Amino acid sequence: MSFFARFAQNRGALVGLIILLMIIAMAILAPLLFPESPWRMVQRPFLPPLSQDGFPLGTDTMGRNVAAGLMHGAWVSLLIGLVSTSVALLIGVPLGAIAGYYGGLIDDILMRFTEFFQTIPNFALAIVLVAIMQPSVTSIVLAIALVSWPPVARLVRAEFMSLRNREYVEAARLVGQTNTTIILRQILPNTLSPIIVLASLMVATAILLESSLSFLGLGDPNVMSWGYMIGAARTVIRQAWWLSFFPGVAILLTVLALNLVGEGLDDALNPKLSRER
Amino acid sequence: MKHPLALAISAAALAFTTTALADAPQQGGTVNTIVQPEPPGLVLGMIQNAPTRVVAGNIYEGLLRYTTDLEPIPQLAESWDVSDDGRTYTFHLRENVTWHDGEPFTADDVVFSADVFHRELNPSARAVLQHVESIEATDEHTVVFTLIEPFGPFLLSFEAGTFTMVPEHLYAGTDFRNNEHNDHPIGTGPFKFANWERGTVIELVKNDDYYEEGLPYLDGVNWHIIPDGGSRAVAFENGTIDVLPSGTVENFDIPRLSEMDNVCVTEEGHEYFSPYSMLWMNNREGPTADKRFRQAVMYAMDREFARNVLWNGLGKVPLSAFGSNARFQDDSLEPYDYNPERARELLEEMGYDGEEVTILPLPYGETWTRWAEAVQQNLREVGINVRTQATDVGGWNQRLGDWDYDLAFTYLYQYGDPALGISRTYLSDNIAKGSPWNNVEGYENARVDELFNEAATAYPDEEREALYKEVQEILHEDVPVGWLMELGFPTLYRCDVKDLVNSSVGLNEGFRDAWLDR
């Protein structure tokens, strides 16, 4: 069975993929449909949804177009999710690979280091990091990455530990391949499926984290992200429910879609599990 | 255009005066209100920040109070005389005043507070005391202040929050900051400290031995600590909270809350401080060093929009450096009205090349964040390349203290007199790193220095007025800072809380006369 056929067997995953594609389309189409800056104050503030043409989702506290913000925000939220996950992978994968492959003292040191990071509550650490670096897209991405790499390192380490004594790895060692080649060519490609699955869930978590940070006022004020929109609308939730409702739903759908896709990938990449479902 | 809330306030004020006349005050009851954020401590004089003032202003007192027109009225000083040369001030104290621990309040307490306690701990009192040559207790209830030279605003300096009376018998000779009584403040005010459950509530109870017969009417005041603005609004809505001091809920909540039944609003009670919001513009380097750029910023900002949308139509769009509550304001100057075209012209004239300019919002809540966004968009629309730097209180202090900014929001108190609250922003000898409250913009103009210094000690007022007029003209042209808004802070309260705001510091001492009509 082809990869996609296996993926599509999970109906939820298919739905998730469709939602995700729609959100990506939103992000790509944003500059075409709403060429004006989403920050522009274009109408009366607090215009309810559907009350005026061109403002299907109404306007916010300062008369900015919510629909424009939502579309532009898709781009930012996805980008923050993807980039921070990539950075987390860049930290976690090499650490986990080295710890898992070499074992022994190196493993001990790296794993103590990882545990150490996990001893400080995640969200608290993220808050402190953003506050220290001062809120900006860069600092938010870094903070999210810095609190999310330990699970990656642990996963990769576990995979490497179970694979490093596989016979094909030993065979590679026997024919004289170097450690680097073995790590990159023999083991890493075989750890990709669980990493991909984890990564898809991490993107979701990163989007949630960004929105939580924004909610506490630690978002980047220069970019319109969904988290920012909820954070900004939080004080007016009583008089303008739609301001926090739509971005909230957008986050929910995105996180939901990413999770569904993650499950689908899991099914498709790890056929053993799919039989159990 | 008058904002609906602003109309509502004037109507409420009318209704308020009539009912207040109709009913006689009732004894008893406890008022629940809010303090935000949680104060670091309650010893006024040692700590002067807003949350401490609003709570401790009911525990401690100063020598004088001020009406909403900033006229001095008696508090601990029954009466006072000023010598003809304007250098000697004699205060006659009340005789029946005791501290909360039962000790009598005397002239020695005044001398200790002013000469020892405040000189050591209180920077704003220190600024005034540098004009004072000596402080003497001539008898148990008389204190004489002798000044080095006349100082126009001297009589405006005795407000409780700035010039608190602290008990000598508890503090003299001790390490003030580690004094054991700091946890249990002792003052002379209408309410006594009862309990402080950190993170939850500060409870004050009635001072039965208060010197004003019959006062206070209330049995106590509970200051709730609720960190989230939304929760504070809910608490007011569901009736847990009777009084919402200004700044405790977001501006966006105010119209809704003020439209509820049995809710009254007042904008009064801020005359003494007259918070004045400004945009620091770094005069030292970058595009903001160019006068034309600064003028362009003034023209580019739609301040009426901000007033209407963000401040519910409250407050005033200012004319120049002197606010409308400040003495000696020159109202003949031509206002910097919203004029993007003029802004673009000015930018073109100076040859602005699109260099990035950063803007530092004030980290004090949503309204300020939104405002920074609006200004950012205003500036972008005239072609200025702006980027907002988000920051928290610590970062904001640091950047301003290090002059590491291009544009930055702030607001300052005016304390009624230009020599107290305004000149500090423009005097060149007030340029020093490390503080966000001095001449942060780095404006240097010898003539302005000269005029301000002369005006502070000139006597009488007519002479001061002429000097200040010239200063205002120069500043208006130079635009050392952006003048954003004279802020209007509404206080929301249940209409059955009566006589709440009746002086120029409002709630800071408001519960002295307040009573419940329940």
Next chain:
Amino acid sequence: MSDIATETVLSIRQLSVALPKGADRALAVEDVSYDVKRGEIMCVVGESGSGKSMAANTVMGLLPKGVRPVQGEVIFEGQNLITLTEKQHRALRGLKIGMIFQEPMTALNPLMRVGAQIAEVFEAHGKLTPKQRQARALELLIEVGIPQPEKAISAYPFELSGGQRQRVVIAMALALEPVLLIADEPTTALDVTTQAQILELIRDLQRRRGMAVMFITHDFGVVAEIANRVCVMRHGQIVEIGEASEVLGNPQNEYTQALIAAIPSNAVPPHREANTTTPLLDIKRLNKVFRSRGGWFKPSREVRALDDVSLTLARGETVGIVGGSGSGKSTLGRCVVRLEHPDDGELLLDGVNLSQLKGDALRRERHRVQMIFQDPYASLNPRTRVGMAIAQGPIANGTPKAQALKQAGELLDMVGLGASSVERYPHEFSGGQRQRIGIARALALNPELIVADEAVSALDVSIQAQVLELLEELKQRLSLSLLFITHDLRVAAQICDRIVVMQHGRIVEQGSAEQIFLHPREAYTRSLLEAIPGRSASVAATA
């Protein structure tokens, strides 16, 4: 006795079982009919994928999800089991039909004490009081011959060895004295001596209780040891059925014949001798101790895997290393290829001491000794094309890629897979084919010595024979030197010139294959020989 033996307990009639959609064939079992009679052991034998377990699972009502009977009937005690409801079926399980499984290590709940797990059988059918259940559990443990039964009853499964666990499973299956016992490959996961004991136990219990036993296995040796009747299956169909002696001694069907022929012969191995006596490998006093790393407060534990092992191997010679699990035979092989680092001793390959080399120096010498691995599924990287898997070695040692790939094609041709396989991925090959790829990979570097670690143990008998044949042929053609590690004396006897027997990290006995087989000197060697299942039977058959 005779009437008991003819009483049919279970009767399977024209049974067909369908596999779920997308499986490699539509029916797991097609039109299968056989009986199991009281007092007999019916062996269902077949290679992997023959569908031999499906009928048993149908009887138990334990078919995997999506697999269901589509035709025929299964008559047990007068009722058709296929038509039973789950509840009715449940009432039979454990009570009337007992079952033993292949993996004793996982067949017991790791979190429950052994006694409680046995008592559960009585509980499930509402028999006895809790106290009586414990008492019965103890009796059963005694009956299945567990050492220290009083202790074992309150032990957790992890505290027991594999053989002991299998005894516990048997005790559970027999607790309620079922009429029918189904044993699904009950000894496959055990080592030879334990296997012999368990087989003995099953046969013994069956005789004493007069049960009907349905015994599923892939091993004709086991069949010979235990079966009264045999049913041979292939691709879901019965190819031959009959009395054990008939089927084994005089197989009618070609497939059965092939299978029986493929069993490593028990016949005395032919006398062979190496072509040369030039020593290629000279192992001197090799030692290896495994230490479990202790924590700060935890003492470390030591296992002496190699204890002063000395051994020589001549150029062109094949030496077999034989022993049970834990004998150190694999460690020896892994030390020779330097996947393990020996503690001390010498490992002279053509005069060069490999034992203490490290890092790059070791990497440069690696091409001289290569290995064929046990598990054909784990020994090839699933994401590497077969050609590349073979070419990797030469590339790592400096051969240009194109040339290495060309050689890979030639090697694949040589092991009988055809050069076109270069572009394919491992999952497209069967187990036996993969093992051929593994052999090609080992040959790619023209090694002086090849270590084969249990190289055929994971394969079905018929495949095993083919791979052994290939090795034999290559050995002749390329005059390979081979260190052949196996637990199976029969296999060793087939291919080796000399055999070394190991136990507890020491060499117990060594000699020519012929000598070890016919005149074992040591008791351990003899016990290994005696434990070979079906030894007596097949010797009798060939005699």
Next chain:
Amino acid sequence: MLYARLIIMRLFKAVIVLFLIVILNFLLIQLAPGDPAAILAGEAGAADQEFLNQLRERFGLDQPMYVQLWRYVSGIAMLDFGYSYRLGVPVFDLIMARLPATLLLTGTAFLISLVLGIIAGSMAAARVKKPSGSIIMALALVFYATPLFWVALMSVLVFSVYLDWLPAYGFYTVGAGYTGFALVLDVAKHLILPATTLALFFMAIYTRMTRTSMLDAAQQDYVKTARAKGLKPGIIQRRHVLRNALLPIITLAGLQAGQMVGGAILTETVFAWPGIGRLMFEALQQRDYNLLLGIFFFSAALVIVFNIITDLVYRLADPRIKGAS
């Protein structure tokens, strides 16, 4: 005996980890712009250099960093956490005053999420491919994907503002003067919304985890053995499947329990719950280094304590661990 040794060993490790955390956090906080003196001065609205210098000297901020670090670390060694710069109260007292509220909130949320999550997960596992099972999982997924603070806001809106069933904020009704059982009831009422909000997300995690773990365990050989004994499905699910499926959940729960302290920041903020999560956020904004470090120390200590408890529980649940050591 065995436990005692284990605990001593773990505590010894914990002390080292805690010291490292203190040092790391200390250095981290030094990187933050602004210091407590500047902020306190800033709040006063008017401050001169002298005022700042007084404050810095008082807080010891005028010393070189290594001296500050040394003082702090040696203080911690004597279990002296210093004074809060802003509140002038011993950090230890502040934390101890707030810790019970946090523990009550997170403990309740933890129990709710764990118990309901496991129940929901087991139900979903037993109903694979049935609509009811799918509905449970869909709900779990939605809870998992919904931002926590959003749920908090919405639940205040619905249950406090519109329905007026439950208090919207706070720990108890201030000024009501409840004592005894009435106070307990009052606190319980205040606890419902924040605890439920916090629990929802974690419940979703446990639900999903339990289901996966149960399906996994249901594939194991010993389940087949149990079926072969003729055991009823209910007993098999409880005794064989669930018990084994719980092992990974214990591990996860241990990790989560520690992390909940951090996760409670949002909940505590929205519901004005006087816990240490909120205290931490305030301390951070005020650059109240001593307080912030103290909170980090305690939350890390909590994580470690939970880890040790998890280990012990795991040992109780899984006899294999005991045997191995």
